[in-house]
Amino acid sequence: MIRLASFNVNSVRKRAPHILRFLARQQPDLLFLQELKCRTEEFPGVELAASGYQFRAVGQPGGRNGVAVLARIPFEVVSEALPGDDADSQARFIEVKAAGIHAAGIYLPNGNSGGDEGYLYKLTWMERLRRLAQARLDAFTPLAILGDFNVCPAAQDLAPGTLPPTDALVRPETRAAWRALEHLGLTDALRALHPLPERIYTYWDYGSAFERNAGLRIDHALLSAELAERLEACTVDVDPRAEEQPSDHTPVLIDLAD
């Protein structure tokens, strides 16, 4: 069995203790992190490597974005940038090869800032991701995409009244771009095992949202067909969200049979 996980940590330097506790408890083979909010050289790799994990971080200046992978199995980095835009300097993508599969960790643009241009960047990014997935599927490469997609795929993926219908996380164009990914043949791992109308969230705003369960499901795992057939479990671990000084997100995990 191989276990993959994704965790938007909202500053990796603030959340190193939470990450270490998560690793000790769940022992994922690969853990993808999003929103490092630090430069590559500021990644607390020494601290995290003490748990026996190797790592690769992709940070950027300015305290925004940033993705990383932690691994307790051998891996090689395939790419540190999503193809399709030479001008894209935002650290939002890492793809690795491990245990015979390709796994991508993504931090998809939120799309609510920067006006029309910001939202177009999100939609363009989603189309670039679709093309990358298409290329992997065309080559019969087993593919898993995990991360913060910043998309609520369906109405049941957000608590009523949490977001206005104009929000970039729920706009019809956003959901259409998500469906375009699914229509490639990718499976939404959580919904494959926990179909609607079960309500499961991965994000709660700071304040009282967690205690009211006013959440969103925006962290996902998409699987190519051969990996979907191996899917044994997909869970959201809510424990880190209940800890002191938590991230506003909590991890998603998938277990794949050998």
Add this chain to the structure above:
DNA sequence: ATGACCGTGGCACACGGA
């Protein structure tokens, strides 16, 4: 009925987040 926070850079508060 409504609002409620947090992290970063940098040292006041704007900006992004979702």
